[in-house]
Amino acid sequence: MFGELNPDQSENNTIGVSVIIPIYNTGKFLSEAIESVLQQSFRNFEILLIDDGSNDNSASVCRGYVDSDQRITYYHQNNSGVSAARNAGLSRARGKYVYFLDSDDSLEENFLKTSFDAAEKQNSDILIVGPYHCKRRAGLAALPTCAQFLKREFLEKHPDIRFPEKIQPCEDGLFSHQLLALTSAVGTNPEGIYFYRQHESQNHRMINGNTGSVMSQIPAWINILRNFYREYDLLDTHALHLILFLEHEPFGLRYLAMNLTDQQKSQLHQMIKSYVAELMPYISEDQKKNISRPFLHFVSIEDSSGFQVYYDDYVKKEKMKKKLYFFLIKCIPLKALRTNMRKTMREKFER
Incomplete structure (x- = not known):
């Protein structure tokens, strides 16, 4: 199905990167996503177009590209x-590395080259891509799909770790969190630039507007995590990694960021508090320093009803502290020292 070797392919016919594009009713954006891969400076790739039962013009767009480039394959499945x-795309991938591109987004022309080169140089099972995510490498508990450049051999060693089906949102967080717990070979490529499109029909916008759907899935998230840590016997070594995930996902992205009712907040508080209580015996006092004060407060209180007042006050004080720090930095006479201090403070407050 594939044509002749291009300059980036080695003598043994290996494909460098499998770019997997899941598609559902994104026909008006799809050409831009595919073209952004075809125009990459790195040429040794395959594109797997996985049509998840679209009922718009996505299929015809896909077939047009399949006819024009032998590196592209198209698969259709029921929604x-x-x-x-x-x-489904991962099961068909043949590249040394795998990358998942959303069908309404696109890549900067050197994205695959810089990512492939960085993964090879750093011998990475997981390469974190993008400046925003690379800055947060320390203590990172999960990654969005766009920031994951993955070695296929590593994925094949863990066939039980796949995107959890019938779960959205958090499917990418659960997938990446488990993978991050299974390897220390994690590299970075801050040069990889991903163009994220915002539009009203995006899945996350619809999901975040349906708090009941999200709340109903969170027990399944916890069940996946509990089973994973039990199966791999990781609590003794990775309990902090798990707590940081709970702080990031159900607490940060759901409890704090979503418009939950008081009842939903109370339910979610009890779910998180109960699970964290199971994990705390595995956490040392020194490790607790890596957990934010709001989250430690959140899991220690009996009733969540007063938490918002505490959190608003915390945010206000942090903003005042930030202003004070940067004001004091202005008073430092040495320019080089001022520059370094500003950089340090920005990284501190961006965490």
Whole structure:
């Protein structure tokens, strides 16, 4: 199905990167996503178009590209969700590395080259891509799909770790969190630039508007995590990694960021508090320094009803502290020292 070797392919016919594009009714954006891969400076790739039961013009767009480039293959499946589409693409991938591109987004022309080169140089099972995510490398508990450049051999060693189907949002967080717990070979490529498109029909916008759907899935998230840590016997070594995930996902992205009712907040508080209580015996006092004060307060209180007052006050004080720090930095006479201090403070407050 594939044509002749291009300059980036080695003598043994290996494909460098499998770019998997799950598709559902994104026909008006799809050409831009595919073109951004075809125009990459790195040429040794395959594109797997996984149509998850679209009922717009996505299929015809895909077939047009399949006819024009032998590196592109198209698969259609009944609508089963983005996780099933990504997993279907992964099962067919042949590249040394795998990358998942959303069908309404696009890549800067050197994205694959800088990512492939960085992964090879750093011998990475997981390469974190993008300046924003690379800055947060320390203590990172999960990654969005766009920031994951993955070695396929590593994925094949763990066939039980795949995108959890029938779960969205958090499917990418759960997938990446488990993978991050299974390797220390994690590299970075801050030069990889991903163009993220915002539009009203995006899945996350619709999901975040349906708090009941998200709340109903969170027990399944916890069950996946509990089973994973039990199966791999990781609590003794990775309990902090798990707590940081709970702080990031159900607490940060759901409790704090979503418009939950008081009842939903109370339910979510009890779910998180109960699970963290199971994990705390595995956490040392020194490790607790890596957990934010708001989250430690959140899991220690009996009733969440007064938490928002505490959190608003905390945010206000942090903003005042930031202003004070940067004001004091202005008073430092040495320019080089001022520059370094500003950089340090920005990194501190961006965490």
